[in-house]
Amino acid sequence: MSDPSPTSIALMADPARAEHKGLPETGARLLEDVSLPAAVLHEAPLAHNLAWMQGFCDAHGTSLAPHGKTTMAPALFHRQLEAGAWAITLATAPQCRAAFTHGVTRLLLANQLVGRANMAIVAELLEAGAELYVLVDSVSNVRALGSFFAERYLRLPVLIERGVPGGRCGCRDRGEVMALAEVVADQPGLVLAGLEGYEGLVQAETGVSREAAVAAYAAEVVDILAALDEGGWLAVERPLVTASGSAWHDLVAEAFRDARLDQRVRRVMRPGCYVTHDHGLYGESQARVLGRRPALGEGLRPALEVFA
Template sequence: MRHHPFDDQPVDWRAKGFWQPGPPVPDAEFVAAGHHLFDGAVTWPVLVARRDAIAHNVAMMADFCARHGLLFAPHGKTAMSPSLFAAQLAAGAWAITVATANQLLACRALGVDRVLLANQLLDPVPLRWLAGELDRGFEALIFVDSVAGVEVIGAALGDHPGHASVPVLVELGHAGGRTGCRSVEQLVAVAEAAVADPRVRLAGVTAYEGGLPDVGAVAAYLDLTRSAVTELAERGLLADEVIVSAGGSAWFDVVAERLGGDWLPGHRLRVVLRSGASVVHDHGFYADRTPFRRLPGAGALEPALEPALELWAQVTSTPEPGLAIVGMGKRDAPYDEGLPVPLRVRRVGGAVGGADGVRVTRLNDHHTYLDLASNVEIGPGDLVCFGISHPCTAFDKWRSIPVVDDTHTIVDILHTYL
């Protein structure tokens, strides 16, 4: 994993999970001290990232894309961490995907050269900023799914200096989906509007299949996306080079199967995968849904992606038989796609064992309720290591995250933004 200059932040009282009551310490100095996770340099709860698991996941996704002829633009909203961006770009990622104008601005500040904004951008002020950055060599594509979205771009840049036209990907959605044209006919209308506006450049088509329930529904939707691209080509609306993008973290195998290959005669086709949660994976939502469970030879590949995040918290009370209270809660752990998963218990004396018979039942703001089997004994001061479900909302809660090696020595610090 590559350290990024923007990760050079001081460690002090503002760094949640770190214990630094004295003056600020540069993070490089903190890391150089070789602190162990259990030597008092951190306090509880603390979210940590496993260095080797991150490196493994970055390499696995780079290899998957290379083998299937896909470009990779991982969704950076998962972590908004410059060091993780740097690691993915160094492994061959073509771009970074983001969700908001602020995240687009952050990527530009962090030195990312090419960004996909996976939403319509309807605010004239960021649009004018983007046009200026495009004139200075920045590469960015934004999504549109309505004629109104195209018209906003044209209106914002109508009298704006410079010559840049904003590249757009027209999005095809599906019934009940969060964005996207609901029919090929609507998509054609939006594409025609983009081609007609001199401050807009139609770069291709995009889709998002992550909300669909099963392989069959995903395959049918991606087949429709492919047909829509062909329809635009036949109407003469596409340039020589065409970008087609799709891919959450649950169905990227189907994306490779249905959209991979050279299937658009007369055009240079570039298929871009956007899976983002794969960089750290998890013990819940994505562990159950990872395409590596479905791919041929998956048994030989296991574990194809490795959960990289661990949340350590301390037992603060055992008020009645079968119940332990842990000092972490909704302010610390994601809970929107499943509760934390107990993995290990570290006793006060340092002995480490499994967490069989330990189950999370609910979370308050700063408390987690553990249901204990009759043969499980856990006491105040013991530490519990939890896996998490849905990494995006784990990173939201932590601005500074110690990175540990297999001995739990702190070897780096990730910082997250926005």
């Protein structure tokens, strides 16, 4: 092996400094003390994003229940709650248990609760004092949940999911929603607390823009919730209507804001990716939001960076 050149000797003797990696000087310890790769959250854009989305929801008269599966970081859950979030949304029963263990007491499980093991987790959380909502979209699931929670002398708050044709879950039309509400009412272990939707799966028909299709879906969710309320199917003091991921929150918020719903209805938004944001998919969707709503001014800022 040949001797190293003077240039290579100089490089080996001069380990990477912060400026070599594009890091600010305050990040130099990252290269020295942390095993790379490392994902870094930058405080300034993180704080901006927390305040931006909470302010957006406040301005539209909606509550924020950000989706926690995006980060599964309890410290960030508490930052969101401290900024004004009403609840934290999760995707699975174990995720709900993890959040509750770290002090999050109001939970929205944006999924169907299936299987006795998962039902037992949710029952234990309710018995421990959690306020927890789950989704339903089928008669068989409603009856299984009703039987299980009645056996535990509990009443589980459920939200009927309004899906889309060909979507992954949810009642396909208004008729299915209303019929399922009747089945829920027959279950002493359940209480119908509202209606849920997710506009991210909405596809536009030929000649219709995606924006128009999403807005129409959000308006229909509101209309069905009103029908449930007028029919006396909502058995809670403060029923919920909830939708919104991170891409179409302006359209959903406006549908919720402009709806002629009873004032006791809580309108709940569930975006999750706004916390860290990004330069790609959500950067593009945010640009479209700001294009539709220039009065919003500056949007979200990318807060996550990976060093390797």
